[in-house]
Amino acid sequence: MIDPATSLRPGLLADVHLAGALSWADVHVAQKLGHLFGESDQRVQLGLALAVRALRAGSTCLELSHAHELSVVTEDEADALVPVELLPPLELWRELLAASPLVTLGPDGLGQRPLRLVGDLLYLERYWQEESVVAEQLRTRRASAPAPVSAELLDAADRELLSERVDADQRLAALAPALASVTVVAGGPGTGKTHTLARLLAVLLRVLPGPVSIALAAPTGKAAMRMQEALAGETADLPADLGAELGRLQATTIHRLLGWVPGGRHRFAHHAGNPLPHDIVVIDETSMVNVTLMARLLEALRPQARLVLVGDPDQLAPVEAGAVLADIVAAPVPDQGPAVPVVRLRRNHRSRAAIATVAEAVRVGDPDQVVELIESGLDGITLAGSAAQTGLRQTVTESGLAMIDAARAGRVADALAAVDQHRLLCAHRSGPFGVALWSRQVEDWLLAAGAGFDPFDTWYPGRPVLVTQNNPELGVFNGDTGVVVAADDGLRVCFGRGGQLHHDVSPFLLDSVQTIHAMTVHKAQGSQFEQVSVILPTPDSPLLTRQLLYTAITRAKSGVTLIGSVESLRHAVVNSAQRASGLAGRL
Numbered sequence: 001m002i003d004p005a006t007s008l009r010p011g012l013l014a015d016v017h018l019a020g021a022l023s024w025a026d027v028h029v030a031q032k033l034g035h036l037f038g039e040s041d042q043r044v045q046l047g048l049a050l051a052v053r054a055l056r057a058g059s060t061c062l063e064l065s066h067a068h069e070l071s072v073v074t075e076d077e078a079d080a081l082v083p084v085e086l087l088p089p090l091e092l093w094r095e096l097l098a099a100s101p102l103v104t105l106g107p108d109g110l111g112q113r114p115l116r117l118v119g120d121l122l123y124l125e126r127y128w129q130e131e132s133v134v135a136e137q138l139r140t141r142r143a144s145a146p147a148p149v150s151a152e153l154l155d156a157a158d159r160e161l162l163s164e165r166v167d168a169d170q171r172l173a174a175l176a177p178a179l180a181s182v183t184v185v186a187g188g189p190g191t192g193k194t195h196t197l198a199r200l201l202a203v204l205l206r207v208l209p210g211p212v213s214i215a216l217a218a219p220t221g222k223a224a225m226r227m228q229e230a231l232a233g234e235t236a237d238l239p240a241d242l243g244a245e246l247g248r249l250q251a252t253t254i255h256r257l258l259g260w261v262p263g264g265r266h267r268f269a270h271h272a273g274n275p276l277p278h279d280i281v282v283i284d285e286t287s288m289v290n291v292t293l294m295a296r297l298l299e300a301l302r303p304q305a306r307l308v309l310v311g312d313p314d315q316l317a318p319v320e321a322g323a324v325l326a327d328i329v330a331a332p333v334p335d336q337g338p339a340v341p342v343v344r345l346r347r348n349h350r351s352r353a354a355i356a357t358v359a360e361a362v363r364v365g366d367p368d369q370v371v372e373l374i375e376s377g378l379d380g381i382t383l384a385g386s387a388a389q390t391g392l393r394q395t396v397t398e399s400g401l402a403m404i405d406a407a408r409a410g411r412v413a414d415a416l417a418a419v420d421q422h423r424l425l426c427a428h429r430s431g432p433f434g435v436a437l438w439s440r441q442v443e444d445w446l447l448a449a450g451a452g453f454d455p456f457d458t459w460y461p462g463r464p465v466l467v468t469q470n471n472p473e474l475g476v477f478n479g480d481t482g483v484v485v486a487a488d489d490g491l492r493v494c495f496g497r498g499g500q501l502h503h504d505v506s507p508f509l510l511d512s513v514q515t516i517h518a519m520t521v522h523k524a525q526g527s528q529f530e531q532v533s534v535i536l537p538t539p540d541s542p543l544l545t546r547q548l549l550y551t552a553i554t555r556a557k558s559g560v561t562l563i564g565s566v567e568s569l570r571h572a573v574v575n576s577a578q579r580a581s582g583l584a585g586r587l
């Protein structure tokens with residue numbers, strides 16, 4: 001017998017599935033829940049299927065009026081858009097959804113149904129609840145000022161700690177958390193977020209009655225490790241007592257901070273009933289935190305705790321649903337009460353000025369300015385129609401050969417320096433603009449230049465690798481890059497920090513690695529290189545977005561070569577990756 005809940009019956013869902021815009025799993029969930037809740041109208045089931053699909057696109061809800069624009073873009077490819085002619089007329093669709101037993105209508109009440117319709121936004125109930133927690137927590141926290149601090153102490157800390165090597169935005173950011181329960185410090189790479197964080201914490205240590213307990217956390221193990229090291233590196237010009245205290249802090253993942261409990265009623269040991277003990281909680285790389293994890297974090301803070309969210313809202317958003325940091329930054333000023341203080345650090349203290357200027361024009365979405373700046377012949381950033389018109393072959397051959405020579409001779413520091421000298425970045429993994437093809441191309445160029453390695457040999461000196469899985473016991477994390485180097489006792493994979501060897505591992509213990517003659521922009525997020533070359537796909541690629549271009553350009557310290565057409569460049573600047581969420585409007 002055919003199960004009516006799970007077979008793909010002819011009709012609207014089947015048509016949208018066949019158009020390539022719904023996966024079988026989306027359809028299956030919609031049919032199954034439709035059956036359970038007594039909703040047989042496929043137009044309503046389509047809303048449910050598209051809300052499930054929206055989650056995969058990183059949106060916490062489906063915007064009904066934009067349903068035809070919703071595309072699921074992964075690191076690799078994008079699936080088809082819903083053909084407009086298959087969507088029900090908007091007003092009718094809303095009416096059908098509002099009257100459906102699958103749907104709770106409006107923002108109030110505890111939903112017992114799988115969907116909730118609030119204005120134009122259709123949520124899966126669970127994500128409505130998560131977003132509600134985040135919105136309520138942030139509203140409550142921003143309205144409740146923390147215990148007052150002494151104005152004299154704050155003034156003294158300002159003079160002692162913020163009078164040198166601190167720009168005006170950084171000073172504002174460093175003082176804000178003394179007066180607010182939640183503060184956002186937003187800025188692109190090199191704008192001094194960590195530099196400011198060290199001073200911000202130093203100010204708090206001076207003005208709060210001690211002892212003060214501080215938690216540092218980040219969404220991934222790699223980001224936590226970076227945060228701890230970068231913060232320790234920023235303490236040198238602080239007074240010795242503060243430098244020592246900050247240097248002792250350990251960063252951890254948000255999951256570990258909250259105390260992951262497999263299978264328990266609460267997924268985490270810390271929650272509203274058993275809050276975190278800390279006075280100050282700092283989250284780095286907040287742009288990578290999804291709405292569910294943010295909800296758990298906010299619930300687990302003591303009411304008196306100060307929360308500092310640090311990150312770059314313009315980078316690529318988390319893989320899972322929600323772009324909480326971008327939503328907080330985009331939130332309108334509330335009618336009543338204070339807003340969450342958002343301090344944006346604008347001056348890039350690390351990259352060459354030209355790169356920082358173009359990145360800023362990309363960030364604000366001005367294609368004319370981006371093209372004009374690049375065509376004016378700025379030092380450090382160029383656009384070329386094809387790889388042949390650039391020095392790409394020469395650059396990758398020179399840096400690849402330098403890396404192989406150093407690796408064969410066991411010169412670890414030189415090999416590590418060569419790894420971070422230049423990186424070829426692609427939007428796609430496969431296809432003509434993808435990592436697979438370009439990585440092969442680089443290997444061919446290296447072999448033609450006499451590099452003399454066997455491309456079928458997995459481990460050879462000078463092979464640059466990317467770790468794709470966390471392995472804390474070995475001290476390696478998803479996203480770490482290293483290079484294979486010949487040592488007295490065989491090959492070692494060496495990982496550096498700041499150009500120095502940090503640790504090395506036997507290649508035979510690492511089973512999840514990729515060769516990175518080329519890598520995706522997604523994977524490069526969080527890393528910086530001296531020079532980058534970026535393969536821009538054609539304008540019809542859904543991966544070509546402002547966030548991707550911004551992330552790619554800001555990986556470079558001293559040189560960026562964009563390879564693609566002016567049309568691709570313009571398209572990227574204009575095409576902002578939108579995620580549907582009601583959070584900004586609810587803050």
Ligand SMILES: Nc1ncnc2c1ncn2[C@@H]1O[C@H](COP(=O)(O)OP(=O)(O)OP(=O)(O)O)[C@@H](O)[C@H]1O
Nearest residue numbers: 165166167188189190191192193194195196349350
């Ligand atoms: N006001 C300043 N004066 C002088 N140097 C500064 C200033 N602000 C930051 N720097 C330096 O600029 C560099 C980049 O700063 P920092 O690492 O804090 O940036 P970031 O925003 O955390 O970067 P990323 O996001 O890439 O980690 C550091 O070497 C830092 O010491």
